[in-house]
Amino acid sequence: MAKDKVYACPNVVTPSRPVIFTDKCKGCNLCVEVCPVDVYIPHPEKGKAPIILHPDECWYCGSCVYACNIPGAIEFNWPLQQRGYWKNKTTGKVTRVKS
Amino acid sequence: MTSWQEYLKKEGHPPVWPYPVNYEKEVEIETDVLVLGGGIAGCWAAISAARKGVRVALVEKSATIRSGAGGPGVDHWNDCCNNPHSKVNADEWAKKLSESNGGYTCGMARQVQCRENYDTLLELEKMGGKIRDVDDEYKGAEGRFDDTKFMFSPRYNYNHEVNGVIRVWGSTFKPALRKEALRLGVKIYDRVMATGLLNEDGVQGKRVIGAMGLNNRTGEFMIFKSKATILCMAGPGSIWVFNTEMAGITTFRSRAMSGDGHVMAFRAGAEMTMMEKSQSLNLGTGFKHNWYGGAGDASYENIHIVDANGKPLPVPYEGWGSNLGQMARVNAPPRNPWEIVRDGVLKGEYALPFYGDFPAMPDVERRITWGLMIGEEAICRIITDSYNKSGFNPARDELQNYQLIEGRSQPQWRSVDGGGGRGGILIDDWNMRTTLEGLYATGDQLPASGDHNLAATTGRYSGRKAADYAKQVGQGAVSREQIAKEKVRVYAPIKKDDGIDWKELHFGTSRAMQFFCSEYKTELLFKMGLDTLNEIEENYVPRLFALDPHQLMCCNESLSALACSQMILQASVARHASSKFLDFRRIDYPELDPPEWNKFMTMKMENGKLITGERPFGYWGDMKKNYEAYNKDYTGVYNGK
Numbered sequence: 158m159a160k161d162k163v164y165a166c167p168n169v170v171t172p173s174r175p176v177i178f179t180d181k182c183k184g185c186n187l188c189v190e191v192c193p194v195d196v197y198i199p200h201p202e203k204g205k206a207p208i209i210l211h212p213d214e215c216w217y218c219g220s221c222v223y224a225c226n227i228p229g230a231i232e233f234n235w236p237l238q239q240r241g242y243w244k245n246k247t248t249g250k251v252t253r254v255k256s
Numbered sequence: 257m258t259s260w261q262e263y264l265k266k267e268g269h270p271p272v273w274p275y276p277v278n279y280e281k282e283v284e285i286e287t288d289v290l291v292l293g294g295g296i297a298g299c300w301a302a303i304s305a306a307r308k309g310v311r312v313a314l315v316e317k318s319a320t321i322r323s324g325a326g327g328p329g330v331d332h333w334n335d336c337c338n339n340p341h342s343k344v345n346a347d348e349w350a351k352k353l354s355e356s357n358g359g360y361t362c363g364m365a366r367q368v369q370c371r372e373n374y375d376t377l378l379e380l381e382k383m384g385g386k387i388r389d390v391d392d393e394y395k396g397a398e399g400r401f402d403d404t405k406f407m408f409s410p411r412y413n414y415n416h417e418v419n420g421v422i423r424v425w426g427s428t429f430k431p432a433l434r435k436e437a438l439r440l441g442v443k444i445y446d447r448v449m450a451t452g453l454l455n456e457d458g459v460q461g462k463r464v465i466g467a468m469g470l471n472n473r474t475g476e477f478m479i480f481k482s483k484a485t486i487l488c489m490a491g492p493g494s495i496w497v498f499n500t501e502m503a504g505i506t507t508f509r510s511r512a513m514s515g516d517g518h519v520m521a522f523r524a525g526a527e528m529t530m531m532e533k534s535q536s537l538n539l540g541t542g543f544k545h546n547w548y549g550g551a552g553d554a555s556y557e558n559i560h561i562v563d564a565n566g567k568p569l570p571v572p573y574e575g576w577g578s579n580l581g582q583m584a585r586v587n588a589p590p591r592n593p594w595e596i597v598r599d600g601v602l603k604g605e606y607a608l609p610f611y612g613d614f615p616a617m618p619d620v621e622r623r624i625t626w627g628l629m630i631g632e633e634a635i636c637r638i639i640t641d642s643y644n645k646s647g648f649n650p651a652r653d654e655l656q657n658y659q660l661i662e663g664r665s666q667p668q669w670r671s672v673d674g675g676g677g678r679g680g681i682l683i684d685d686w687n688m689r690t691t692l693e694g695l696y697a698t699g700d701q702l703p704a705s706g707d708h709n710l711a712a713t714t715g716r717y718s719g720r721k722a723a724d725y726a727k728q729v730g731q732g733a734v735s736r737e738q739i740a741k742e743k744v745r746v747y748a749p750i751k752k753d754d755g756i757d758w759k760e761l762h763f764g765t766s767r768a769m770q771f772f773c774s775e776y777k778t779e780l781l782f783k784m785g786l787d788t789l790n791e792i793e794e795n796y797v798p799r800l801f802a803l804d805p806h807q808l809m810c811c812n813e814s815l816s817a818l819a820c821s822q823m824i825l826q827a828s829v830a831r832h833a834s835s836k837f838l839d840f841r842r843i844d845y846p847e848l849d850p851p852e853w854n855k856f857m858t859m860k861m862e863n864g865k866l867i868t869g870e871r872p873f874g875y876w877g878d879m880k881k882n883y884e885a886y887n888k889d890y891t892g893v894y895n896g897k
Contacts, residue, residue, distance in 0.1 A: 162268070166261055171501045174259060193318040193327060193510050195447070195472065195806060198274045200258060208258045208271055211806070213500035216510035219638025220322040223427075233638055241639075242656040243648050246566075246615045252653075254646045 170213040172236035176221060178206035181230040188221035188231060197221070206230075232256065273804050279475040279750055280743060286481045287313040287443070288726040289719070292450040292467055293488030293517060295324025296708055297699030297715035299433035300376070301486045304719025306440035307896055310726050313480055314442050315469055317449045317489075317809070318512050320434050324490065325509055325700075330426030330708040331633035332409055333387070338374035341401055341408065341419040346370040347880045349420070354879060357676040358837030359854060360530060361704040363876035364683050367883045369706065369713045375893045376713050377422070382893075384432035386425035394628070397620045398576050399423075407624070410558055414578040423624065426632045426708070447473045449809050450516060452742045453485065453524040453695070458735025460861055461525035464695040465732030468742050472809035475750070477743055483694065483729050484722035488715060489517030490700035491678045492820035496670040496769045497537060498762045509673065514813035515820035517701050521681045522823060527691040527860040529871065530703040531679035531827035533838040534773075537671040558625060560616060561657055564607040569597055576621070598660055609661055611654035619651070626650045667775035672824075676837060677704035679827065682858055682871070686886040687721040688714060691860070694732070696722050703856070748800065749811040755799035758810040764792055765818045773825055777842045785825045789818060823859070830857050830868045 175196070176188075184204040189197040194214045197207040217235070225231045233256065240254040264270055289305040291298045294316030302314040316323055335353065337346035350370035354363040381387045388405040389395075399408035399416070409421040437444065454466040464485050469478040492515030522528055558575030562568050571593045572578075600606045614622055631640045648655070672678035680703035684691045688698065696718040699711030749758075772785030797815065802808040833853035834841045841848075856871040876882065 161265070164264055166264065169259075169261055178258060191319055191322050193323050194512055195318065198271060200263075201271055201274065206258050208260060208263055210260055210271075212259075214511050214810075216635065217638065218322070218328045218510070218635040219641070220328055222638060222641075224322075233642055235642060241643065242609075243643070243653040244611055244656065245652060246613075246654050247652070251656075252647065254642055254648075256642070256646070 170211075172215070172238075173212050174209065174234050175212050175215040175217060175236075176209065177232045177234050179229055179232065181227050182206040183227060183230070185227075187224045187226070191220045191224040193218060193220060275473040275805070277475050277805060279805075280747055281476045282479055282739075283471075283476050284479045284481065285313055285443070285445075286731070287311045288483050289313075289722045290467060290480050290482035290485045291315065291488060291719070292485065292520075293324070293490065293699075293701075294318075294320035294434075294444065294446070295488060295490060295699065295711065296326035296430070296433070297701075297711035298324075298486070298488035299430070299437055300712050300715030301488055301696075301698055301719035301722070302437045302442045303433065303440060304716045305486075305723040305726075306437065306442050306719075307894060308720055308723035308727070310723045312437075312440075312442045313482070314437060314444045315448050315450050315467070315478075315480065316444065316446050317472065317516075318510075319446045320437075320444050321431055323430075323512070325513070325634060326426065326708045326711065327430045328427060328635045329632045329637060330429065331423065331629045332411065332707075333373070333377055333422040333424045333709050334411070334420070334707055335370055335709065336373050336377065336420050336422050337370045339377075339406065339419065339422065340404060341406060343417060343419055350879055354874070354876075357704060358835070358849060359873035360533070360676060360835075360837050360856070362677075362680075362683060362702050363874060363879050364686055364688060364882075365702050365705065365710060365714050367879040368688070368717045369710045371883060372717065372890075373709045373713045376709065376716055377424075378893050380429060380432065380712075383436045384428065386428045387422065394620055394624050397624055398618075409629075410574060410576045410578065414574070414576060423628060424632065425628070427637060445469075445478065447471055448478050449812060450489065450520065451746050451812055452738075453520050454479075454481070454732075454734055454738060455524055455692075456732040458738030460523070460863065461692070463693040463732055464524055465734060467520070468739060468746075470746055470805070470809060470812065472805050475805035475808060477746070479734075479739060481731055481734060483726035483731060484696065485694060486696040486698060486715075486718050486722050487517045487521055487681065487690075487701045488698050488711075489513075489520075491515060491680060491705075492518055492672055492817065492824075494762070494766070495672060495817060495821055495824065496534075496668065496766055496774065498759075498766045498817070500759070511813070514816045516813070516816045517697075518680065518823070519816045519819040521690065521692075521695070521697070521701070522819070522859075522861060524695070525692060525861055526695060527682040527684075527858045527869070528679060528703075528823065528827075529682045529856045529858045530677075530838065531823050531859065532831050532840050532857065533676070533679050534670045534672050534824065535674040535839040536667065537665045537669040558621070559612040559614060561610050561659075562613045562654070563610055566613075567606060569606060569610060571597060594659060601660060610657040610659055612657055613654055614650035615652060615654065617650075622650055666770075668770035670769075670774055674839075677702075677706065679703055679824070680705060682856070683876075686876070686882050687725070688718040689721070689725075694725070694729075746812060747808070748798065749802035750808055752799070752801040753803065755801040756796050758800065758802070758807065758814040761792070761796060761800060761811075762814040762817055764796065765789060765814070765821050768792070769821050769824070773821075773828060777828065777840070778844045779829065782825050782829045786822065786829075789822050789825070793818060826866060826868075827857060827859055830859065
C-alpha cells in the first residue's frame with residue numbers, strides 16, 4: 158500500500174483550532190473579513206472553507222461564528238484548557254462544555 | 257475543515273499568500289479629518305466629523321464592523337446622568353468622577369461623558385442600536401420602567417437611588433455605527449495599521465498633518481494627508497505578559513490593542529501622562545473574559561457565590577438590595593474578601609470549587625443576567641452560547657467559579673488596564689486636543705479613561721471639534737524625509753528571512769518589564785529595565801524578520817510594545833513617590849501619595865530628547881463653566897441628515 162508523503166513541519170501552534178468548518182461551508186469568506194485579528198486566509202480554491210492560518214492569535218470573540226449565515230457551517234472549538242464546568246444544583250452532577 | 261497542515265498534506269505545498277503583495281508601494285489619500293482607530297471612539301469620531309460636512313477617513317487595523325474592545329458587544333451604558341429616570345445631576349456626577357481615584361482622572365472627558373452620553377445613546381438608537389426592552393422580553397424586571405422600557409442595572413443603584421447605568425444590547429452597536437459612518441460618506445480603510453504621525457515639515461512637536469500606515473494584507477504604505485487627526489487606537493496591551501499559548505490571559509482586549517497610538521503620539525512630540533500607572537493582571541481562565549477578575553463566568557456582580565456544598569460565601573454582592581453603598585466602587589480602594597475566604601477554605605470552612613448560584617435568582621433577573629448582561633458584554637456571547645449548546649441551563653445549573661483554584665496572577669504579571677484607567681495622551685484644552693496642534697485624542701488613548709460610553713462620547717465630541725478646526729486651516733507641508741525614515745523602520749523585517757521573530761521579541765520585552773517594573777520598584781531596577789530594552793532595540797530589533805504582510809504588522813506591534821514599555825519605565829523613573837491610586841510602589845520612595853506629589857507627571861519628546869514635566873490636579877478648571885463656554889453651539893441629539 159502506497160504511503161502518504163510525510164512532510165517535515167514545525168510544531169503546530171497552540172491552541173490550533175479555534176473553529177471547525179463543516180461540509181456546509183460554501184467559502185463565502187464573511188468570517189475571514191470580520192475577524193479582528195485576521196487569523197484566516199481565504200482558501201485558494203473558490204467555494205472551499207477558509208484556512209486557519211494564525212490560530213494562536215485568535216481572540217475567541219466569536220465574531221466569525223456570528224458573521225456566518227449558514228447554520229452549522231462553522232463551529233466554535235474552545236481549547237481544552239478553556240472549557241468551563243457547571244453543576245446541577247439538585248443532583249450535584251458536574252458537566253463540562255463539550256466544545 | 258482546513259488547517260494549515262491539512263492543506264499542506266493535501267496539496268504538497270503551503271498556500272500562496274492570497275492578497276497581492278506590494279511592499280513599499282505608496283498610496284496617498286487626502287482628507288480633512290483623519291480618524292486613526294475604528295473602534296467605538298473612532299466610529300463616533302468619524303460620524304461626528306462627517307456630520308459637519310468635512311471629508312473623513314477612518315483607518316482601522318482590523319475590520320471596523322467588529323473591531324476593538326466594544327466591537328462584539330457591551331452590556332452597560334454607565335454614568336448616564338441625563339436619562340429621564342436619573343436621580344443624579346450630570347455636572348455633580350462628573351465632578352465626583354473627576355475627583356475619584358485620588359484626582360488622577362481626565363476632567364474634560366468626564367464632563368463630556370456625563371453631559372452628552374444620553375444624547376449619544378439616543379443617536380445610537382436612531383442608527384439601529386438596541387438600547388431598551390422594545391420586545392418586552394424582560395417585563396416585570398426590577399429596574400425596568402414600563403414607559404421608556406429602559407432597564408437599569410443595580411450598579412451604584414442597589415436601592416434605586418441613582419438610575420444611572422442602563423442595560424443595553426451592545427452587540428447591535430458596532431454594525432450600526434459602521435453603517436452610519438458609511439452612509440455619511442466616511443471612507444473606511446480596514447486592515448491598515450497606522451504606524452506614524454506626520455508633523456508639519458517633519459519636525460517633532462509641530463502641527464500634526466496626517467499619518468502613515470501599513471496595509472497588513474498587501475504590505476502597501478499608506479500616506480494620509482489631513483488637516484486634523486484624531487487618535488482612537490486604545491492603549492498598550494500585553495506589556496508584562498505575552499504568551500499566545502496561555503489563551504485566557506489578557507483577553508479582554510485582542511492582540512490588536514498594542515499601543516500603536518500612544519507610541520505614535522509620543523514620537524510626534526505629544527505630551528503623555530500617568531504612564532507609570534499599572535496594576536495586577538486579572539487572570540481569565542475558565543472561559544475567560546477577565547473583566548470580573550478571573551473566575552469571571554460566575555462572579556458576575558449580581559450573582560451569589562456559593563461553595564461546593566451550597567454554602568454562601570461572604571463576598572461582595574452587588575445586586576439589588578445590596579448594602580455596599582452608593583459610589584462604593586468609584587471611591588473605595590479594592591478590597592479583598594477572598595483572602596478571608598481562602599483562610600476559610602484551608603481550615604475546611606468552605607469547600608472548593610465555588611459556583612455562581614444562578615438557580616437561586618428570580619427568573620427574570622436570571623434571564624437578564626445570563627442572556628443580556630453576560631451575553632451582550634464584550635466577547636461573551638460565544639461563551640454563553642457554548643454553555644447553552646452543551647446543555648447548561650441557568651434555571652437548573654450552578655455555573656462553576658474558578659476563584660482560588662485557577663491560582664493568582666503573578667505579581668510580575670501586570671497590566672495597564674484596570675480601575676482608574678491607564679496612562680495616556682494629555683488633553684490640553686476643552687476641545688479634547690492634545691499638546692500638538694491638529695491632534696486630538698479619545699477613548700482609551702486618554703489618561704484615566706473609562707469605558708464604552710466614555711469612548712463613544714469623547715469620540716463624538718472630538719469629531720466635531722476636529723472638524724471645526726479642519727474648516728479653518730489648510731493642508732500642512734509633508735516631509736518626504738519623515739516618510740522615508742518611517743518606511744525604512746516599518747519595512748526592515750521583510751528584508752530578512754531569518755533572525756528573531758516577533759513573538760520572541762515581545763516575550764523578551766515582557767520579561768524585562770516583569771523583572772524591572774513589577775512587584776519591586778527602585779531607581780536601579782528601572783534603569784536596568786531601560787538598559788535591557790535599549791539593548792533589545794539596538795541588537796535585536798534589527799534582526800526581526802517577517803515572511804508576509806501580516807507578520808510584518810505583528811513585528812510592528814511588537815515594536816509598539818517595546819516603545820510603550822520604555823515609556824512606562826521612563827515615567828516610573830520620574831515619579832519620586834509611591835501612589836496608592838497609581839498602584840505604584842517604590843521601595844526607594846515608599847511614602848504613599850505625599851501631598852507634593854499629588855500631580856500629573858508628564859513626558860514628551862522634544863528635539864529627540866525626553867522632557868518630563870507636571871500638571872496640577874484639576875488643571876482643567878471649572879468643569880461646568882468650561883464645558884459650557886466651549887460648547888455654546890451644542891444642540892443635543894443630532895437631527896441633521
